[in-house]
Amino acid sequence: MKVGIRDVARAAGVSTATVSRALGQGPVSEALREQVEAAVRATGYRPNLSARRLRSQSARTIGLIVADIRNPFFTAVSRAVEDAAFSADMRVILCNTDEDPAREAMYLRLMEEERVTGVIFAPTVTTTKGLAARAFDFPVVLIDRTGPPGAYDSVVLDNGAACATLVDHLAAQGYARIGGLFGSTSSTALERRAGYEEGMRRHGLAPQIRSVAPNAAAAMEEAALWLREPDRPEALVVSNGLILMGAVRAARALNLALPRDLALAGFDNEPWTELAEPGLTVIEQPVAEIGAQAIRLLFERIERPDQPVRKVVLSGSLVARGSTRVR
Amino acid sequence: MKVGIRDVARAAGVSTATVSRALGQGPVSEALREQVEAAVRATGYRPNLSARRLRSQSARTIGLIVADIRNPFFTAVSRAVEDAAFSADMRVILCNTDEDPAREAMYLRLMEEERVTGVIFAPTVTTTKGLAARAFDFPVVLIDRTGPPGAYDSVVLDNGAACATLVDHLAAQGYARIGGLFGSTSSTALERRAGYEEGMRRHGLAPQIRSVAPNAAAAMEEAALWLREPDRPEALVVSNGLILMGAVRAARALNLALPRDLALAGFDNEPWTELAEPGLTVIEQPVAEIGAQAIRLLFERIERPDQPVRKVVLSGSLVARGSTRVR
């Protein structure tokens, strides 16, 4: 029942070496190649990838470790990565850490045991610290988030500038008491927070900042608390799509109309941000480009392991909608 | 640099067999087990999964082939599957076919080459037909969609009943010209369509049906066309979350207010359906339960390969919101 390469070899009247070469790229005469292919079809042979990887010492697999598969930003990026990897005849192992350092460690270990060709990783700040001390047998490209400076190739958004753009936009519409609600687990959130502070300072406004776990439930709770306070902000800048969702929920729960009672601006131009009335103002990230660049950096690093570390910084674009209209 | 099991064995002063047993579940004395563990820590040994799988002829891996990773229904299911698999010490390979039969075939082949322990699969109708003729070396559990009758274990929603519930709900609110917009690639969409027809018939109403590719862009286009016609429906039932999004877009584009100008009901209680004013009426699927049941069926099939084929049918629940309020 189980058919191996020796069965194919027997059926084709050649040695296993020839079969291997005919299926791979070894030198084989055209006649034999066709014989082998016929034998493969006749026997229904499927190569055993474990054996192949063991012998060839090459997994042709890249690991993609993301923080939250429910975040459309990461699903979009993963699509780009998968497409690029596939056209280079590589598989992708997609891993979801849920922003949990323990799961990150577990998946990194798994990548080591799989002997992957390379890894694309969006780490939490917690593991970022430990990252400097570690050395992997495979190249690692950081995505969306930065690690220890100069240690890993990375592709990130120009987070500070993007967030400052949001502040500029709100200030231009006449808002002054602009609060910032930022995630607590990613370097990205920290950079956006810094950009927010910088933007506020430039406009002579006083920053008000709260931190929260980057998920909708936690964000809603924190936002609801905040918006119930007497001197609550009249506008809110938030650091990602999930937090934005929580903020919208909170506004709804408190019966605050957008933008009359509260202006709202955030990150990630997800489909629903257009649908939630009156439309949410966001920074759109070039998600496909981020995935493509990450793969490019990874492949180039595999090609030339010793080249200098590179950091690709991409720009977001402001998508202004009703949630920040002038009152 | 590269450390294998023989290095650990040497460091611990034992044979490789003992190391293997100490790391696995073979019988080893407590003293040696500790010695081995110390040696593992000292050498930084990481087992090579390819070698392990090759020799043990067990991949401890399950393949999860879904139709669209951007569909939150599938991401939710995949979370449940992953959690269950992980606690059984199994890995998951997550594959996204994008409703494309060619990609489905490719991933099925990959599963064969990986010699996976089992597969959970949401097939398109196209490959469903070919599925009857195929025999896999691993158990397959169908999810969300049915295959050839009696051939594979499966866990699905009671789609007909759920969709009829939607029709009942709309009829009870006084709607009569209720149209149906259904996906064209899944058995699920077909069942929902049948349930819609059945429901309409029961209420003495005339079904009006259009089919569309199950993505937001195609759905929006078709819905916009339809809603521009003179005798356009006053209510729409649609067969999944992405089509629902397209329908909302179309209504917005044509300036039709929900539910005044158009009532809307669909499937999948995704976060944004609550946020899109005035709230979208949907059937909520027990996503976690679906994933958990799929894993359970798979594991039980692995345990007892010859037991009769089973089909688990779960019920959805109606979440009534503003989009179907009485006018």
Next chain:
DNA sequence: ACACCTTGTGAAAACGTTTTCAACGGCTAC
């Protein structure tokens, strides 16, 4: 005291490939 399990251990085979190595045949170049 003997036969008989049970438990723990190491040597070596096995898993299914790819790759190395040597060899063969047919060229070309002298």
Next chain:
DNA sequence: GTAGCCGTTGAAAACGTTTTCACAAGGTGT
């Protein structure tokens, strides 16, 4: 005509584990 080279092929080694097999040591029931 012979030496050298190139393209093609097969035999066998190698990849890093787990598993089989044999065996030694220790315990138990008679």
